[in-house]
Amino acid sequence: MDALDLARTQFAATSIYHFLFVPLTIGLAFLVAVLHTKWFRSGNPDHKRLTRFFGTLLLINVAVGVVTGLVQEFQFGMNWSAYSRFVGDVFGAPLAMEGLAAFFLESTFLGLWVFGWNVLPRRVHLLTVWLVAFGAALSAAFIMAANSWMQHPVGYTTDPATGRPQLSSIGDMFTNTIFVWAYVHVILASLLTGAMVMLAVSAWQLRRKAALFRTSATLSLVVLLPVSVLALMVGSRLGVEEARYQPMKIAAAEAQWTTCQPCSFSLFQIGGGNDDRTPTQLIEVPHLLSLLATGTWDGRVEGMDSVQNRYQQQYGPGDYVPNVFVQYWSMRVMAYLGSAVSLLALWGIWLAYRRKLATSRVFLVVASWAVVTPFLMNTAGWVLTENGRQPWLVQGLMTTADGVSTSVSTAEVAISLVVFLVLYAALGFVDAFLMLRYARRELDPAPPDEAPPDEEGAGEGSPALAY
Amino acid sequence: MTLPDLWFGIVAVLWTGFFVLEGFDFGVGALHRLVGRNEDERRVAINTIGPFWDGNEVWLVVGGAGIFAAFPDWYATWFSAGYLAIVLLLMALIMRGVSFEFRGKVDVPRWRHTWSGTLTIGSLLAPLVIGIALGDLLAGLPVDRNQEYTGSFLDLFTPFGLWTALTLVLLCLLHGATFLALRTTYSLRIRALRLGRLVGLVAVAALVVFVVWTTRLADVDPLALAALVAAPVLVVAALAMLGRHDGLTFAATALAMTATVGSLFAALYPNVLVSSTSANFNLTVQNTASGDYALQVMTITAAIFMPLVLLYQAWAYVVFRRRLSPPAEQPPTRAHGAGEPASPPGEPPPASPPVVRPG
Numbered sequence: 166m167d168a169l170d171l172a173r174t175q176f177a178a179t180s181i182y183h184f185l186f187v188p189l190t191i192g193l194a195f196l197v198a199v200l201h202t203k204w205f206r207s208g209n210p211d212h213k214r215l216t217r218f219f220g221t222l223l224l225i226n227v228a229v230g231v232v233t234g235l236v237q238e239f240q241f242g243m244n245w246s247a248y249s250r251f252v253g254d255v256f257g258a259p260l261a262m263e264g265l266a267a268f269f270l271e272s273t274f275l276g277l278w279v280f281g282w283n284v285l286p287r288r289v290h291l292l293t294v295w296l297v298a299f300g301a302a303l304s305a306a307f308i309m310a311a312n313s314w315m316q317h318p319v320g321y322t323t324d325p326a327t328g329r330p331q332l333s334s335i336g337d338m339f340t341n342t343i344f345v346w347a348y349v350h351v352i353l354a355s356l357l358t359g360a361m362v363m364l365a366v367s368a369w370q371l372r373r374k375a376a377l378f379r380t381s382a383t384l385s386l387v388v389l390l391p392v393s394v395l396a397l398m399v400g401s402r403l404g405v406e407e408a409r410y411q412p413m414k415i416a417a418a419e420a421q422w423t424t425c426q427p428c429s430f431s432l433f434q435i436g437g438g439n440d441d442r443t444p445t446q447l448i449e450v451p452h453l454l455s456l457l458a459t460g461t462w463d464g465r466v467e468g469m470d471s472v473q474n475r476y477q478q479q480y481g482p483g484d485y486v487p488n489v490f491v492q493y494w495s496m497r498v499m500a501y502l503g504s505a506v507s508l509l510a511l512w513g514i515w516l517a518y519r520r521k522l523a524t525s526r527v528f529l530v531v532a533s534w535a536v537v538t539p540f541l542m543n544t545a546g547w548v549l550t551e552n553g554r555q556p557w558l559v560q561g562l563m564t565t566a567d568g569v570s571t572s573v574s575t576a577e578v579a580i581s582l583v584v585f586l587v588l589y590a591a592l593g594f595v596d597a598f599l600m601l602r603y604a605r606r607e608l609d610p611a612p613p614d615e616a617p618p619d620e621e622g623a624g625e626g627s628p629a630l631a632y
Numbered sequence: 633m634t635l636p637d638l639w640f641g642i643v644a645v646l647w648t649g650f651f652v653l654e655g656f657d658f659g660v661g662a663l664h665r666l667v668g669r670n671e672d673e674r675r676v677a678i679n680t681i682g683p684f685w686d687g688n689e690v691w692l693v694v695g696g697a698g699i700f701a702a703f704p705d706w707y708a709t710w711f712s713a714g715y716l717a718i719v720l721l722l723m724a725l726i727m728r729g730v731s732f733e734f735r736g737k738v739d740v741p742r743w744r745h746t747w748s749g750t751l752t753i754g755s756l757l758a759p760l761v762i763g764i765a766l767g768d769l770l771a772g773l774p775v776d777r778n779q780e781y782t783g784s785f786l787d788l789f790t791p792f793g794l795w796t797a798l799t800l801v802l803l804c805l806l807h808g809a810t811f812l813a814l815r816t817t818y819s820l821r822i823r824a825l826r827l828g829r830l831v832g833l834v835a836v837a838a839l840v841v842f843v844v845w846t847t848r849l850a851d852v853d854p855l856a857l858a859a860l861v862a863a864p865v866l867v868v869a870a871l872a873m874l875g876r877h878d879g880l881t882f883a884a885t886a887l888a889m890t891a892t893v894g895s896l897f898a899a900l901y902p903n904v905l906v907s908s909t910s911a912n913f914n915l916t917v918q919n920t921a922s923g924d925y926a927l928q929v930m931t932i933t934a935a936i937f938m939p940l941v942l943l944y945q946a947w948a949y950v951v952f953r954r955r956l957s958p959p960a961e962q963p964p965t966r967a968h969g970a971g972e973p974a975s976p977p978g979e980p981p982p983a984s985p986p987v988v989r990p991g
Contacts, residue, residue: 242711253704
């Protein structure tokens with residue numbers, strides 16, 4: 166492996182790892198805010214206990230999400246300095262805006278929420294948790310705008326002196342059609358992740374007869390069903406948009422070498438990859454690929470060979486086909502698991518409607534184990550997006566090979582890769598240990614530190630030692 | 633003043649703000665085991681920065697992103713040059729960041745001891761590495777005409793960089809001690825002040841050398857004034873500590889930090905990263921800046937959000953202004969504090985008993 170391969174491995178590994186925590190915390194922050202609101206409205210101490218319970222789970226993951234995010238920001242300059250020089254004028258702006266507008270908000274109000282019990286007036290304290298959730302979702306908007314620009318660069322002009330793209334319209338960047346759909350998709354996936362984890366924990370607790378968790382189980386199902394269905398729909402719409410701007414990505418995801426019309430969708434194939442153009446098709450659904458890739462029944466989908474020819478004429482000789490095997494399966498893992506989660510949510514809603522949610526042992530067992538699905542889906546989704554962009558770093562403007570730091574040696578990247586892998590493995594171990602411990606813990610007894618009944622008087626309390 | 637100049641100023645403000653704010657929580661993190669003699673006291677020490685450290689760290693994130701957006705070439709050269717050092721910095725920030733959350737989650741002495749250790753090491757290592765990196769900007773690194781770093785890992789350890797790091801670490805410790813004194817009571821506060829006085833003396837010495845060194849490197853007199861501010865401020869701090877005005881002491885160390893980091897950036901201007909290979913290869917505000925449109929967009933963003941951020945962060949400090957004490961050392965039973973001086977005049981009444989969350 167050379168420095169480029171190592172740098173790519175490191176960026177992929179640290180991004181995937183970071184994104185295990187990001188959607189969980191965005192989704193869970195929202196759900197905890199809902200629980201907190203329930204408590205605020207009802208005054209029912211059980212709601213407060215649930216809020217604190219899931220709040221603890223949220224905080225454990227926020228800690229890891231925040232620190233691994235630092236690595237992401239610094240890595241552009243460390244490993245991808247040629248890229249950073251080239252695109253900083255455009256790409257830097259959303260990152261700086263993210264910090265100013267969203268990350269400050271999220272972090273400051275998280276501190277206020279965690280330490281604000283009995284210190285802040287109840288109404289203000291409720292507001293802080295909503296600002297945390299809002300800040301987290303807003304953060305994602307800026308990051309997605311930056312990423313979408315790499316998929317489909319818009320709103321820039323090329324500086325004649327340096328040949329580098331320069332920002333010319335921030336409005337175009339935030340109305341980039343890839344951004345709009347990808348952002349909605351990510352937010353839905355985040356809510357799905359948060360809801361799935363809340364459902365799994367609640368299901369586990371219900372199996373232990375902790376009846377209070379019926380509230381959180383129902384809440385998570387009410388969120389899970391619509392968002393899992395919407396995530397599939399928005400995701401397929403995103404696929405249609407990407408087929409317009411990144412036809413290679415979509416063709417590779419279908420292992421479609423030749424142009425077809427109408428195109429059938431391959432559900433399962435054996436083999437297949439860049440060196441195997443004729444895999445054994447097990448199940449095919451006629452017209453479905455046309456529908457997915459173009460939104461029409463008889464739509465034409467351009468094959469990889471055709472795109473390759475066009476790109477060679479446009480950009481010069483080179484291999485513009487990404488890893489087809491990875492592309493094909495990441496798309497399917499994401500979509501199949503997404504469909505499974507929708508069915509699970511439907512099942513749960515039906516049980517809840519029949520008032521059998523807390524007693525259906527089969528469902529509770531399945532729902533507990535289903536906790537892994539969102540993490541697999543999220544990872545597969547990003548692999549699909551980023552692997553499908555290769556060999557480009559910025560679609561049509563810069564290849565990944567051209568973006569890497571030239572002053573950083575192979576040995577240096579190897580050292581950092583090992584450091585991050587070891588450190589992240591240790592963090593993951595501790596996080597999993599704490600999550601299992603705190604998710605299976607009994608609810609705290611009814612809180613002794615009940616705020617004074619008169620609302621404004623709550624400001625006179627003293628802060629708990631939350632750490 | 634051109635837009636790149638303005639953005640150099642904004643970047644300087646962000647990094648200065650980072651050290652003024654995160655500086656004290658680095659200090660508290662590094663000192664918590666010295667100041668706190670038992671678990672209760674250590675816990676109180678950590679909780680004094682509990683609500684703030686995360687928001688403080690965002691100043692670094694925005695400081696970095698600000699450089700990326702406004703001066704992409706500076707960002708690219710600096711971060712790739714310091715590669716392994718930054719890996720070390722990230723390790724420190726990661727270990728430190730999770731320590732806060734993980735430490736109290738399992739009630740076993742060894743567990744707490746471990747995360748106390750990572751908190752201490754991380755809190756020392758982070759300002760150390762950042763200090764070297766900041767000092768290097770002025771001291772100069774081997775950078776060629778393409779703005780690419782040509783040195784090795786060891787070339788990062790310039791004498792001035794190391795001295796900057798030493799000065800900043802000492803200032804962080806001092807700043808942390810004065811913050812602890814401001815937010816605790818009785819024995820914790822006394823010990824913090826005692827440590828602060830000790831560190832303060834060394835910090836003043838380091839700072840004097842730093843000031844002289846900086847003026848020689850930058851070769852500009854008026855800029856030296858900004859740095860010179862730092863020394864008197866520290867004297868004020870020492871006096872204030874003797875006079876037991878905790879708020880004043882903390883303000884003084886905050887000012888000293890502002891003057892130190894601010895003067896470094898002032899001395900740097902109009903360069904952003906000096907090339908030790910040739911002055912012709914210096915990275916400057918003008919030859920690394922983004923285009924005017926990008927800078928305009930970000931100026932508007934900063935103009936809207938910076939005041940808001942300052943406002944709500946300041947509010948957070950107002951909300952958590954009360955002093956914390958360990959459960960065992962609760963007022964108003966004065967007998968408990970026998971042998972220790974009573975609260976200084978003008979200080980807010982000691983906090984009412986904090987409620988320790990079970991589990």
